[in-house]
Amino acid sequence: MKQAPIFDTLSYSRQGAICRITLSKPRTGNKINPKMASELRDVALLTNNDEAIRVVVLTGKGRHFSSGLWSNPKLSDYPTTSLQAAASITQIQVPVIAAINGDAVGQGLELALAADIRIAARGAHFGLPHLRKGLLPWDGGTQRLPRLIGRSKALELLLTGENIDVYEAKRIGLINRVEDLDNLNSVVDEIATQIAGAAPIAARYIKEAVTEGVDIPLDHGLRLEADLSILLHTTKDRSEGIQSFLERRVARFGGK
Incomplete structure (x- = not known):
């Protein structure tokens, strides 16, 4: 260790x-x-x-x-x-x-x-x-x-x-x-x-969206939110979140 x-x-x-x-x-x-x-x-x-x-x-x-x-x-x-x-x-x-x-x-x-x-x-x-x-x-x-x-x-x-x-x-x-x-x-x-216990990539993106968003115009912030959401859809954690919901089980997020 x-x-x-x-x-x-x-x-x-x-x-x-x-x-x-x-x-x-x-x-x-x-x-x-x-x-x-x-x-x-x-x-x-x-x-x-x-x-x-x-x-x-x-x-x-x-x-x-x-x-x-x-x-x-x-x-x-x-x-x-x-x-x-x-x-x-x-x-x-x-x-x-x-x-x-x-x-x-x-x-x-x-x-x-x-x-x-x-x-x-x-x-x-x-x-x-x-x-x-x-x-x-x-x-x-x-x-x-x-x-x-x-x-x-x-x-x-x-x-x-x-x-x-x-x-x-x-x-x-x-x-x-x-x-x-x-x-x-x-x-x-x-x-x-x-x-x-939450999806780590999504948590980081939420922090980034809020932190950066307060200092830029709303339309730019909405664009940032959309861009981060698109990036999130490419992750394994996003797929795991959907699959765990469909299977009615606790999600196992790996940060990938």
């Missing part, structure tokens, strides 16, 4: 078709430093190269999901691109679920915004307080947040820098669900298992 890769700032494991990435610097609040950003880029590539993976769970160890960017007097010595982490998550081709076990603040929230589904534990808080330090979000916050919750509400959060709790986050559509911390992993695993 192939040994799981070892990282310094995060842990990586796979059970069946479900991959789990855990930010593992709890003493720092899982703050994102250049090493963690680099390892997230590596793990995204690793995930995309493993055909057995059908869904990814991203979470944090300890009390925080991620409390933001690493603080260091030499921070200005690093190019911004070396600290960006959210883009690595968006490059993962399979669906990504963020299991938000605690506060997701600053760059930590930007990282969560890069996931496809966000499930949060009660007690978690969310915010982008960059303006209070004379900064603006630079890991996707100004772009992904308004696309998710709308321009006006996004500007309110960005310009006040205030934190919100899980209930407000759920109300405005920032997160999908709120769960007790003790139940968070089991709920996320249930969703991940459901996705992993």
Whole structure:
């Protein structure tokens, strides 16, 4: 059995078709430093190269999901691109679920915004307080947040820098669900298992259609949807889906 890769700032494991990435610097609040950003880029590539993976769970160890960017007097010595982490998550081709076990603040929230589904534990808080330090979000916050919750509400959060709790986050559509911390992993695993049991190529195409479609005109999006649907009809999974329906049995999708 192939040994799981070892990282310094995060842990990586796979059970069946479900991959789990855990930010593992709890003493720092899982703050994102250049090493963690680099390892997230590596793990995204690793995930995309493993055909057995059908869904990814991203979470944090300890009390925080991620409390933001690493603080260091030499921070200005690093190019911004070396600290960006959210883009690595968006490059993962399979669906990504963020299991938000605690506060997701600053760059930590930007990282969560890069996931496809966000499930949060009660007690978690969310915010982008960059303006209070004379900064603006630079890991996707100004772009992904308004696309998710709308321009006006996004500007309110960005310009006040205030934190919100899980209930407000759920109300405005920032997160999908709120769960007790003790139940968070089991709920996320249930969703991940459901996705992993679906046709993997179709799941990837759905993610691609939605992700790309929101940034292009509707007629272009409909064309993309049609093109992906045509491609899907050439797969063995599509034939298996039809055959299993006719035979009234559970489909066995192989990702081919």
